[in-house]
Amino acid sequence: MSFRRRTRILMIMAVVCLAGIALLRSLLQPGGDIRHYQHYYLHDPAAPQPGEVKITFLGATSFLIEDDETRFMLDGFISRPPLWRVAFTKLATDEQAAEVMLQQLKITRLDAMLVSHSHYDHALDVAYIAKRTGAKIHGSASTLNIARGGGLAEAQLQEYDTQKTIRAGRFDISIRPSLHTPSLAYINDDLGEPITSPLRQPARYRDYKEGGSYDFLIRHDHIRIYIKPDTNFIPGALDHIRADVLFLGTATLGKQPAAFQQTFYTETVGKLKPRLLIPIHWDNFFQPLTSELTALPWLVDDLQQSFDFLLGRTQADQIQFRILQGYQSLIIRPSGLPATEL
Numbered sequence: 001m002s003f004r005r006r007t008r009i010l011m012i013m014a015v016v017c018l019a020g021i022a023l024l025r026s027l028l029q030p031g032g033d034i035r036h037y038q039h040y041y042l043h044d045p046a047a048p049q050p051g052e053v054k055i056t057f058l059g060a061t062s063f064l065i066e067d068d069e070t071r072f073m074l075d076g077f078i079s080r081p082p083l084w085r086v087a088f089t090k091l092a093t094d095e096q097a098a099e100v101m102l103q104q105l106k107i108t109r110l111d112a113m114l115v116s117h118s119h120y121d122h123a124l125d126v127a128y129i130a131k132r133t134g135a136k137i138h139g140s141a142s143t144l145n146i147a148r149g150g151g152l153a154e155a156q157l158q159e160y161d162t163q164k165t166i167r168a169g170r171f172d173i174s175i176r177p178s179l180h181t182p183s184l185a186y187i188n189d190d191l192g193e194p195i196t197s198p199l200r201q202p203a204r205y206r207d208y209k210e211g212g213s214y215d216f217l218i219r220h221d222h223i224r225i226y227i228k229p230d231t232n233f234i235p236g237a238l239d240h241i242r243a244d245v246l247f248l249g250t251a252t253l254g255k256q257p258a259a260f261q262q263t264f265y266t267e268t269v270g271k272l273k274p275r276l277l278i279p280i281h282w283d284n285f286f287q288p289l290t291s292e293l294t295a296l297p298w299l300v301d302d303l304q305q306s307f308d309f310l311l312g313r314t315q316a317d318q319i320q321f322r323i324l325q326g327y328q329s330l331i332i333r334p335s336g337l338p339a340t341e342l
Helices: 003-027 036-038 083-088 095-104 126-133 142-151 258-267 303-316
Strands: 053-059 063-066 071-076 112-114 136-139 157-159 167-168 169-179 213-220 223-228 245-249 278-279 327-331
Touching: 036 167, 053 167, 095 126, 112 167, 126 136, 126 142, 126 213, 136 142, 142 157, 258 303, 278 303
Parallel strands: 071 112, 112 136, 136 157, 223 245, 245 278
Antiparallel strands: 053 063, 053 327, 063 071, 167 169, 169 213, 213 223
């Protein structure tokens, strides 16, 4: 091969590589600018008064939920490793990141941790947080195998029984079977697969099998809160349930067909008829937990499309739409209304 021909081939390869890098970078850019919706931000930093419920958003689908006596977490994903680490290395809890969260929220004790499903972006840190706080972990058989791999004793574990409610102080929590967000090509293609033995860290992200997905109906005296971590539904499952506040998973909603979006809204918001809707799982969980979370990458979601769709539907239905940023909180009064004026 002549020098000129080799040079031409190398130049073509370089151009193709540069084009591929540019395309990948564009696909990994945020799928919308969350700052365009900052007038919908909501935050009440006060401590909950007797009869009130405070919910603090910790990114993705992780929350601290509390009243004046009881504190528990839903999901436990604080480490938020970057994409390159998820793709090419084994994962383990970032203990420093977890400690920052615990200290910032002054968490020394938790009464319980409930886990929606067993993918790493929901359950990576549950064992560490439970060991630090003494929380009992409630979850699927797969979630409990994550906890066992983290060294928790059986006395600290409780498998879900969807026929029974979980009692934590004045909170009654119903566990409701649901469906995981529809899988994308080569992403979340393990739906329904269990974790069959204790999962020890470090482990590949693909070792965190889904293991079944769940929603949560949380009752506190007269307050009704529904948390739906995943962007999916079981037709008719919410026919006879109502909620004051709905936390609605929106991951990939902007990339779903219009017919799916409409049916998803009808089967969730339309059935629950909340006064207030707050989207969750919209943020880029490959970046650290801060008070300035950004949208999921364009490759997997279109934030503007999904939020504008929800805004149009909720406005027509006279439902308030608000957004919690990282570490921002909502306080719900005994009437079921937010303490902060909307």
